Each structure stands twice: as structure tokens, then as C-alpha cells.
Amino acid sequence: MSVRETVESPRAADSVASGAFEMVVGLEVHVQLLTRTKAFCRCATDFGAPPNTNVCPVCLGLPGALPVLNEHVVDLALRAAIALDCEIHPVSIFARKNYFYPDLPKGYQISQYDRPLATAGRLTTDATGETAASTVRITRVHIEEDAGKSVHDRFAGVSAIDLNRAGVPLIEIVSEPDIRSAAAAGAYLRALKQLLEYLEVSDVNMEEGSLRVDANVSARPVGASTLGTKTELKNLNSFSAVERALDAEFARQCALLGAGQRVMQQTLLWDAGSAAVRPARSKEESHDYRYFPDPDLPPLLVDRARIKRVRNDLPELPAARKARYRETFGLGAYDADVLTAERSLGSYFEEVARAHRDSKTAANWVMGEVRAALNARRLEIDRFPVRPADVAELLDLVASGTLSGTAAKRVFALMAETGDRASQIAAREGLAQVRDDAALREWIEQVIAEHEPEATRCARGERKLLGVLVGFVMKKSKGRADPKRVNQLLAERLGV
Amino acid sequence: MSISLDEVRHIAALARLGISDERAQLAAEELTSILAHMQVLTRVDDERAAGSDTDGKTGMTLRPDLGPPIPLLRAPAFFAPEMREGFFLVPRLATHEDPEPSP
Amino acid sequence: MTETGFGSHSPEGTVAEIRASVTAGRRSPRDIVDHSFARAAQVRAGADGLNAILWSDIAVAHNEAAALEPRLNGPDAPLLAGVPIVVKDNIATVGSPTTCGSRILAGYHSPFEATAVSRLRDAGAIAVGKTNLDEFAMGSSTEFSAFGRTKHPLDPRLVPGGSSGGSAAAVAAGITPAALGSETGGSVRQPAAFCGIVGVKPTYGRVSRYGLVAFASSLDQIGVFGAHVDDAAAVLQAIAGRDGLDATSSDAPVPDYGEYPPTLRGLVIGKPREYFPHQLDPRIADLCERALDRCRELGAAVREVSLPHTELAIPVYYIVAPAEASSNLARFDGVRYGLRVTDHGLRGMYEATRSSGFGPEVTRRILLGTYVLSAGYYDAYYAKAMRARTLIATDFDEVFRSGVDVLFTPTTPTTAFAAGSRTDPYQMYLSDIFTVTANLAGIPALSLPIGRIDGLPVGGQLLAPHFAEQRLLGVARLLEHSLGAEAHR
Numbered sequence A: 001m002s003v004r005e006t007v008e009s010p011r012a013a014d015s016v017a018s019g020a021f022e023m024v025v026g027l028e029v030h031v032q033l034l035t036r037t038k039a040f041c042r043c044a045t046d047f048g049a050p051p052n053t054n055v056c057p058v059c060l061g062l063p064g065a066l067p068v069l070n071e072h073v074v075d076l077a078l079r080a081a082i083a084l085d086c087e088i089h090p091v092s093i094f095a096r097k098n099y100f101y102p103d104l105p106k107g108y109q110i111s112q113y114d115r116p117l118a119t120a121g122r123l124t125t126d127a128t129g130e131t132a133a134s135t136v137r138i139t140r141v142h143i144e145e146d147a148g149k150s151v152h153d154r155f156a157g158v159s160a161i162d163l164n165r166a167g168v169p170l171i172e173i174v175s176e177p178d179i180r181s182a183a184a185a186g187a188y189l190r191a192l193k194q195l196l197e198y199l200e201v202s203d204v205n206m207e208e209g210s211l212r213v214d215a216n217v218s219a220r221p222v223g224a225s226t227l228g229t230k231t232e233l234k235n236l237n238s239f240s241a242v243e244r245a246l247d248a249e250f251a252r253q254c255a256l257l258g259a260g261q262r263v264m265q266q267t268l269l270w271d272a273g274s275a276a277v278r279p280a281r282s283k284e285e286s287h288d289y290r291y292f293p294d295p296d297l298p299p300l301l302v303d304r305a306r307i308k309r310v311r312n313d314l315p316e317l318p319a320a321r322k323a324r325y326r327e328t329f330g331l332g333a334y335d336a337d338v339l340t341a342e343r344s345l346g347s348y349f350e351e352v353a354r355a356h357r358d359s360k361t362a363a364n365w366v367m368g369e370v371r372a373a374l375n376a377r378r379l380e381i382d383r384f385p386v387r388p389a390d391v392a393e394l395l396d397l398v399a400s401g402t403l404s405g406t407a408a409k410r411v412f413a414l415m416a417e418t419g420d421r422a423s424q425i426a427a428r429e430g431l432a433q434v435r436d437d438a439a440l441r442e443w444i445e446q447v448i449a450e451h452e453p454e455a456t457r458c459a460r461g462e463r464k465l466l467g468v469l470v471g472f473v474m475k476k477s478k479g480r481a482d483p484k485r486v487n488q489l490l491a492e493r494l495g496v
Numbered sequence B: 001m002s003i004s005l006d007e008v009r010h011i012a013a014l015a016r017l018g019i020s021d022e023r024a025q026l027a028a029e030e031l032t033s034i035l036a037h038m039q040v041l042t043r044v045d046d047e048r049a050a051g052s053d054t055d056g057k058t059g060m061t062l063r064p065d066l067g068p069p070i071p072l073l074r075a076p077a078f079f080a081p082e083m084r085e086g087f088f089l090v091p092r093l094a095t096h097e098d099p100e101p102s103p
Numbered sequence C: 001m002t003e004t005g006f007g008s009h010s011p012e013g014t015v016a017e018i019r020a021s022v023t024a025g026r027r028s029p030r031d032i033v034d035h036s037f038a039r040a041a042q043v044r045a046g047a048d049g050l051n052a053i054l055w056s057d058i059a060v061a062h063n064e065a066a067a068l069e070p071r072l073n074g075p076d077a078p079l080l081a082g083v084p085i086v087v088k089d090n091i092a093t094v095g096s097p098t099t100c101g102s103r104i105l106a107g108y109h110s111p112f113e114a115t116a117v118s119r120l121r122d123a124g125a126i127a128v129g130k131t132n133l134d135e136f137a138m139g140s141s142t143e144f145s146a147f148g149r150t151k152h153p154l155d156p157r158l159v160p161g162g163s164s165g166g167s168a169a170a171v172a173a174g175i176t177p178a179a180l181g182s183e184t185g186g187s188v189r190q191p192a193a194f195c196g197i198v199g200v201k202p203t204y205g206r207v208s209r210y211g212l213v214a215f216a217s218s219l220d221q222i223g224v225f226g227a228h229v230d231d232a233a234a235v236l237q238a239i240a241g242r243d244g245l246d247a248t249s250s251d252a253p254v255p256d257y258g259e260y261p262p263t264l265r266g267l268v269i270g271k272p273r274e275y276f277p278h279q280l281d282p283r284i285a286d287l288c289e290r291a292l293d294r295c296r297e298l299g300a301a302v303r304e305v306s307l308p309h310t311e312l313a314i315p316v317y318y319i320v321a322p323a324e325a326s327s328n329l330a331r332f333d334g335v336r337y338g339l340r341v342t343d344h345g346l347r348g349m350y351e352a353t354r355s356s357g358f359g360p361e362v363t364r365r366i367l368l369g370t371y372v373l374s375a376g377y378y379d380a381y382y383a384k385a386m387r388a389r390t391l392i393a394t395d396f397d398e399v400f401r402s403g404v405d406v407l408f409t410p411t412t413p414t415t416a417f418a419a420g421s422r423t424d425p426y427q428m429y430l431s432d433i434f435t436v437t438a439n440l441a442g443i444p445a446l447s448l449p450i451g452r453i454d455g456l457p458v459g460g461q462l463l464a465p466h467f468a469e470q471r472l473l474g475v476a477r478l479l480e481h482s483l484g485a486e487a488h489r
């Protein structure tokens, strides 16, 4: 029998207008850094290796092993902190967060605590259909190591521990409670994800756990300046889960407050199935992490030269790229937005546009056919078999009149399926446009024979039927006929 | 300042040390007596000592983001108490057991 | 076994003598190994054995000796060619168990080796055994070992000191001319003093801690024992220097520790008054005075100085060290290695494993350390102790800046005490009263024999500024030479 605890949710909820309250949200985002090796040892960070194969004395927490910090971790964390406009601290300290858990090999997590790498930054989000442009202050950016993985459903009665992930570097980005709605939380997260992707700090993949979000949420009467009691939401597996969980929890809190009850400070798990929160069973009788500076790691010193180098090496950020797309490629605001939403899509577009030269067509194709194909196949763009040069070749064939627009779409579909080049497919499938008059006349005669009444009416002066007949010829040619020439030849033949 | 039996039980729990009541009682007395000797620290002049914890210290040297990993001369299975299919095994976590009815 | 000890020790020779005979082809490394094993068998026989060495394997040692043979030819034979060494059992080795004297690691074989051990092998030394210690190096008597106490080589009723008592006893009993120990608050110097040999605690960061099972990471340092100053100096030479696997190891250059001045002319020796309190055994004070006279004869000036925060050292140490230990020992949880005792669920396994795996002193220190770090007490204890620690370090800085080159003090307030005689934990902690300061300040320190009281050795301690090991060893060598046989009378 299972007795599931539930959080208090007064039935009066519906009668209380949450309009009387304001949502106050702060987000804690954990981001796995894109390094080759772990934070404190030389083990690989590959995802998906057999259990306990990317391990060594350090990340297994063997007696006598010691941590040594990976320089690239510092540089990636700095990249994020600089892009978030943070104040970078010349001295930061690693601390030990002590607690027992089987996937925490040393019995403590190495994490920055009261002396983080960076503080006091901000992230500005653009206006969208639902939310106005806004700036969310960043409390801090700090470096820490990940724990391993506990698998509870693999073997009966026991938990299985895989330490491949133990010691993988993370940064935690903590926002101030500046977010006022679920939609604004979503906008913040999308902007943050986009920024981190551009910075090549992380592959920001929520499914693989390289981006994780916890939310602190409270409700207060509109106009109040003090904060209400907050709850912490965990188990948020997607941005939409964040938004739905925030709305659900806010409604629960409003109902409590509206009924004159109090919100209890606690950690809640979002259950996507039941679309409700439930309290997390606490791991400890009380959370007393006994933080203290890790004596194995001297202070991390970040000098001006390092900050300058990282700053100079910053990749182009979304806003700058958007402006450049409008300027160099002559794109409109909407197209520039869509193409810069993900760094990799934009880079793909740029390659197509450079090779094909007609950037507007390139943009339409990447935003249309390419994105549709990726979505249909649930593929990341870097694993898409059709490379930008292949798309450019296809567009060249259309521009030169070798392929019709309709045929080009069919060719593209086959390219995505087979990975073959456009010219190969066009030749193999006989999709190249037919402009040979003899062949066209043959189709025209067949169409006239099959649609005699229309042909006769057209010849008698119903010119609008000419288009209909051209359509029949196009259909008969499976789209290969050059419609302009068909039009001319048909008009000649019918004497109109 | 004396340390109570409850405090000893609390820190023993934090440290995952299963100790008997008898041992806890003894520990409470020992710790109280040891910490009594620490009272001399209350005379430390914080002003004079403050701020010097990191000043002048050298920072840590960093390592390049390169392998190869430090080799294990014996595989985990050689020293692990219990392994199956490459995983370390532990008793099922309480948070993942079938929940017991709340009192 | 008699109460007069384990018989006269028959040293095979100093490090330099062994190296010379091995490289000249007069002795084979295998002969040297056999001699060490024979001596070890002599002293450990019977229930009353010395119990200095926990694990040794003659086949492994023979293999190491054989592997060394090809490297003995040629002009560049390694520094420690053929020298047998014992290693404290909290330092990771792959040829033998690494147990830290604890039930929780009984039978544990490390899958990697400590940097210091690798460097010893590179230098031609042969590890012939792992030595007994207080569990996880927590103790001052080598009584708190899960594998029985080590006895004093001169009198089995006494303790050899600790926590590196096994290494000290092995060298004093003539099993090997040198040994590795570890220091957190005096665990090399104090047993060296008790056993009448030389013990060196290098500057924090001088020797890599990689592979040293951590007790208190900000204080721990691998140290060396030698029958003589030269023996210890040669071993230190082999293991010192930057290691990329230890972020706290220093890249300061390692000078030649074999180099020393002919006299002490121009040297200023400080005599800190806090280390010579009224209660100090007058016989120890007299032996210190005799040693200082010898230094004067060698040309040194002796100046009385003050280290005013010395009284804070034991309280600071017994907050900082247990705090770090409580965290360092969390990894012994029965999940990945070592002892596992099953009980109800995961929580039960943790508690059963750790309570039956750790002995009473380790348990006491984990409780103490957990307490001083816990919410509500951190500022009163740990934060306060860390501030006081800087005051102790500043005392040394100021004295050394004032023109003092080295400090001289007694190593311990007493000679070796009887086993079982220190039952109050805090009284036991006070054995470290003159040694913990060097660990708290991170400076190098050395103990050497300066005479005996009732037949029991007394150690004199030298302290120097950071990375001044060469100076420390130089002074010790001249003093050792000047005292000659008096140091052991």
C-alpha cells in the first residue's frame, strides 16, 4: 500500500482570485560545462559510457587521492560570468558541502560557497508575444562538481551506483527573485540557454541533464515589498514543466494565503503526470552541510590577464549576431530572430547563404525545409546528413532553372533520407526540369486529348482555362515540365 | 559549555556513526571536557587575526584539460564490497523504498 | 622478550654506506633486503613482538631488488640505490595492503601508489614493509591501532610515540636505516624523540600528499625518519618537489640537502621561552641547554625569543584537525571499498559499517570535528580557530624576520610513557604541545636525539622558516656530530 503525502491545498482555491497576489520567482540553474575531462581529475566526461568506466582514484574518492582543478573549467565559468555581466572575484574559494549519499564518493561535494567566482550580474530578455523585455539580476555564478548517478529500478531491492558522472564540472547560476510570471521564467531560461549555447560553455541539453533547473517561488500581495515564504520546486525536466509547475504552485500558495493559512517552507517535487507538486522526502533529518574551505584546494586566483583573455575570446553573442544578419544578409527582424535562436542553426544558415549568395532564399529554406526535417527526425543540426553546402547546391539548381521549386522539395526530402547530393538525386529520379519542346508538346497533345472540352473552350476564348491546362501538363510531367515554356507552347497550340 | 546527550546523538547521526546510549553518554562527557580547554580561544583578538586567511597565500595551480586518467591498477570489482554489471550496489535508498504509512 | 628491550640493534649501515656497497657490487640489493627481513623477524617474534611492521612480503621485496639490479651499473646509480625503507601504512602502496591501522580498511589494497613511494622507487629504494600507526594517524602512542600496539624498542612496556610509531620503532630497532612517516601534529618528531632517532617534518607543500590517506589535509605532510641526519636528508631529497597530482604541493626549487656549512658561525638560534615553561622536566631543560652550548661552541649565537600565541596551539589543533578529519573520513562508507557491515537499509549499513570500522579515538575525533563544524558552532570554534591559527603563524614569521635563523626547543615534554598510562584524551593531546605549532604554521621542523634520561631518549627540536630544510638539516648535522655518542647516553 502506498500512502502518498500531499501538500495542503484548500478547496477554497477556486474562489480566491490569484489576482490579489504577485508571483515572485528566483531560478537556480545547473549547467554542465563542455570540458574533455572532469573538474578535478583527468577522467573523460563522455556521456553514455558503461558504468564505472570513466573513473579514477580521485573521482572514486579512494583513500589518498587528491583533486586538482581543470583550467578549462575556470575559463568556461568565466566566459559565462562575463557574458552575464558579473563582477569577477580575484580570489574565490572551494568549500566542502558534507552529506552522505551513495553517489557522492567523498562524502562531500566540492563547491564554491561563501566566496564564489562571480556575483552581481544580469541577463536581459527580449520582448516576446507574451512577455515584455526585462532584466533579471544574477546573484552568483559558482563552480562545483557533479555527483554520480543512482539507479533504483535496475535491480530488485538494491540501488545501483554509477560514478562516471561524479566529478563532472558544473556551474550554478542563481538569479535574484526578479521573475514575476511563469512566462517570464520561461523567457529567462530560453535566453540563458541561448546565451550558454552561443558561449559554447555547455551543450545545454535538458534530457541528458546538462542543464537542470530548480525554482524558488513565493506569493505576496500585489504592491507588497517584502517577500513571502518560498518553496523550492525540483524535478523540473523541461522549460514547459518549469512554467506549469510555477503556475500550479503559485495557485496553491495563493489559495493558502487567501484562506488565511501559511505557506510552509519546503522542497516540492513536480509530478508531471498528475500536474501537481508533492513534498520531497528529506534525505537527512536536517540539512546541516557543515561547509568549510576545502584544504586540498588553495584559493582560486583569477588575474586581470585571464579575464582579459577570456573576454577577448568570447564568441559572438545573440544580439550581435542578430544585428549582423539584418545588416549583412538583409534579413528582417523575424527571420533574424528565428535564425539566431540557436547558435548552430544560425551557423548552418550562414554557410548556406555564403555558398548560395541569395541569402533571403537561404533563410527561407533553412527556416522552412531544414527545420521541418530536423523536427520530423528529432535530430540535432550537427547530426543532420544534409550539410549546408548540399543545400546551397540544391538552391543553385533551382536558381539556374534546372529544378523546379516543387521538384526541389522532393529532392531535399530524398537528400535528408539518403544523404546523397542534389544533382545525383535529380539525375537518378529524372527530376531535372524538362525544357525540351518535343517532350513538352507530347504531354500537351495528351492533355488536350484527355481534356477536350476544356481545350475547346479555351481555344474559343476562355483564356482563364489556360492555367488549368498548364496545371494538367505539370501534373502529367510529375512537376518536371518548365511551366513558362508549357504556357507558351500551349497558347501557341490553341491559338490564343 | 556542556554538550548534551541529544547533541551527541545529532552529530553522530550527521556523521553516520551508530553509537550506543552508553557510548553517547561517555562521548558527551569527553567532548564537554575537551571543549572546556578550547575556551582560551575566546580571548583571540579577532581584529588582529581577521582578514589574513587568504592574503599573501599563493593560489592553486591548475591543470590542463587533458587525459589520460590516472590508471587504476586494480579494477573496482577488486575492492568493491558488492558489484553487479559494473555498478556498485547499495541497499535501496529509503527515499525509494515503498513509503511507510506516516504515523 | 626481556624488559630491557629487543636486543642490540645491528644496523646494516647508513643510507650512504648501503648505497656505496651496493653500487660497488660488494652487496646485492637482495642481500640487503634479506638482512632487513631477518632483523624484522628477530624483533617481531612472539606475542611480545615489537609489532612495528604490519605487512611485508619478501617475494615482492625480492622482485623490487631484482628490478633494481640493471640500474646499479654506471656512474649515475640512483641516490638511494639498494636502500631498504619501511612506509607508514597510511601511505598508498600497490605491493602490500594500505590499512591506516583501521578495521575499516583491513585487507584493502590500493589500486594506485603514493607519489612519495614512486619517487623512492625511482631513487632505487626498496620498500620492505608497511608500518603500524595509530588508526588513521590519530594518536601519539601507536596504541590505537586495530592491529595491536607497537612497543618501544628499548622497553616493551612503553609506547614508541605516535602516530608513526611503527616507522620510528623499525628504524630504532635497526630494521631499516630510514622510513616514511606522516605528520599532522608531531607524528614523526614525537616518536623520533621517544625512540632516539631523527625525524623530519618538511614544509607544508614540500612533499606531495598524493597517496597519503588524509587525516587533516591542511596539516598533513609526509615526513622521514633516519637513524642519522644524513639518512633522513637523503630520503627527503628523493621525495621532495612539486607534484601535479597535489594542488597544495609547492614548485619551490629543491636544494641539495647534502650540502651544509662547516660551522654555525653567524647563525642565530632562537630559544622561545614558551617552550621552556617552569613545569618542564629540569633534566630535559638541562639536555636542551647542553645542546645549545654545543651550538654556541660551533659559532652560533643563542637568543631568547617569544612566540606569544603558543598557548593557543593545542586548542586550535584539536579543532582544526578533527574538523577536517570528520570530512576526510566520510568517504569510508562501505559503498565502494573497505569494510561493509549490513544492517537495516542504507542508513543502517552506513552506521553499522562506520561504528564497527572505526576505533574509539577516531570516533571521538569525528564527533568532535562534526560538532565544531555544525550549524551554530562553526563561528565559535572552527572560524575562531582558523583566525588563531594565523596568529600562531605570524608569531613565527615575526621571529624569523627579526634575524633568528632557526629555533631550538625540546621535542616533547616527557620521555616515552608507559602503555595504557594516558587515559584522559586531553592529557594524551598534550604530548603534542611542542610539535603542533610547526604543522599549524606549515614550517619545517626536525627532531634529533640530544641525550637520555633514565636510559630513555630525549629529542631536541629545530624549527626553520618555510622551505629552509637545507638550513635545518645543516644545523642538525653539526649538532649531531658535536654531540656524538652523548646523544645516546
Ligand SMILES: [Zn+2]
Binding pocket: A038, A041, A042, A043, A054, A055, A056, A057, A058, A059, A060, A167, B069
Ligand atoms: Zn576521475
